[in-house]
Amino acid sequence: MNLIILEPGDFVAPGRVRLSGRRQQHIQQVHRAAIGDTLRVGLLDGDIGSGQISDLSESGIELQVEFQSAPPAALPLTLILALPRPKMLKRVIQHATALGVKKLYLINAYRVEKSYWQTPWLAEDKLREQCLLGLEQAVDTRMPQIELRKRFKPFVEDELPEVAANSLKLVAHPVTEAPCPVDLPEPATLAIGPEGGFIPYEVEKLQEQGFAAVHLGPRILRVETALPVLLSRLYPGR
The missing domain is CATH 3.40.1280.10 (SPOUT methyltransferase, trefoil knot domain)
Incomplete structure (x- = not known):
């Protein structure tokens, strides 16, 4: 997973998301991320940016996110x-x-x-x-x-x-x-x-x-x- 894809339902506040399930497991088991680590994130059908882990527990992971760039151009x-x-x-x-x-x-x-x-x-x-x-x-x-x-x-x-x-x-x-x-x-x-x-x-x-x-x-x-x-x-x- 080279990009953590976010959806509107993941947002618990402006600029803050909470993830569970497959994405949480990947972040913990593959990225082996810790609080303070920054991951590459993207909003589904939107822009790409970064997310910094602010909370990590068995029930979920919270990230502070911001988006800086557009996704790659589609093939014509x-x-x-x-x-x-x-x-x-x-x-x-x-x-x-x-x-x-x-x-x-x-x-x-x-x-x-x-x-x-x-x-x-x-x-x-x-x-x-x-x-x-x-x-x-x-x-x-x-x-x-x-x-x-x-x-x-x-x-x-x-x-x-x-x-x-x-x-x-x-x-x-x-x-x-x-x-x-x-x-x-x-x-x-x-x-x-x-x-x-x-x-x-x-x-x-x-x-x-x-x-x-x-x-x-x-x-x-x-x-x-x-x-x-x-x-x-x-x-x-x-």
């Missing part, structure tokens, strides 16, 4: 991601959040098993938990927006044109000739398929909406590996 990218298998979903959400993705659509595809949509990890509170872990890792406070779309064709035909408007449209597809571009100067919408990739019909439907197919080379990567590689190529240093 909308991510369209075929729903990964549940075990991978948690890691992918954390990775995407840590890398600065703020708009994410989880969509259906032919190779997405129906059972994936039944996982409890798609519940709003579970997705939020993984996003928080990604924000804590990256020292960011801006919560991403995650949308679920269970029907591929209606989403691509009816919603995607507006979602991807005024952006470079790319679909990661290993069977194509064009390499992934590097260091984009413009916003992008990136579609990534499931394990095994989008089927030809799905690639064609995306191409009908102006998406260009790009690859990362001859190696076939897992989604959780391809995602950070793609984002680091498209927007290096961000």
